[in-house]
Amino acid sequence: MAPAGRMISKTPEIAVLDTSVYVENVRSGRFRERLLTLPFLVRVSAVVVAELTRGARSRQAKRFVQHLSRNFTLVVPTDRDWVRSGEIVRVLADKHDYEINKIREIHFDALIALTTRRLGAYLVTCNAGDFMAIRDVVGFKLTCW
Numbered sequence: 001m002a003p004a005g006r007m008i009s010k011t012p013e014i015a016v017l018d019t020s021v022y023v024e025n026v027r028s029g030r031f032r033e034r035l036l037t038l039p040f041l042v043r044v045s046a047v048v049v050a051e052l053t054r055g056a057r058s059r060q061a062k063r064f065v066q067h068l069s070r071n072f073t074l075v076v077p078t079d080r081d082w083v084r085s086g087e088i089v090r091v092l093a094d095k096h097d098y099e100i101n102k103i104r105e106i107h108f109d110a111l112i113a114l115t116t117r118r119l120g121a122y123l124v125t126c127n128a129g130d131f132m133a134i135r136d137v138v139g140f141k142l143t144c145w
Helices: 019-028 032-036 046-055 059-071 079-096 100-119 128-137
Strands: 014-017 041-045 122-125 141-144
Touching: 014 100, 019 032, 019 046, 019 059, 019 122, 041 046, 041 100, 046 059, 046 100, 079 100, 079 128, 100 122, 100 128, 122 128, 128 141
Parallel strands: 014 041, 014 122, 122 141
Antiparallel strands: none
């Protein structure tokens, strides 16, 4: 019990949502309730914003991406994250014999994972396979929906 007049403050845990969560929710609304009741402080990865921007074709999709980037705190990979991501991708490409398109795709995932790891945050994704492969190389908190 806290002394009279003092509040106990618990710092909320942070989560970064992967591109797959946003895309799946926009397509189907599948995660609407879960997103509204998330027990995390959400940070948005600049890599995720770039991926969403690349795929935003409709006016509504473009507005959604703009809303994310303007109204949430963006987290960005550091120079060390970029270097380490290349190392991780090389290990995965050698282990799984990835083709060039897969290498490009998983490189962004490695950047998201490393940024999340640096924050001590949870990464929430629908893309369990790729992120579990990355987690085999470098540990981070992962929640798969």
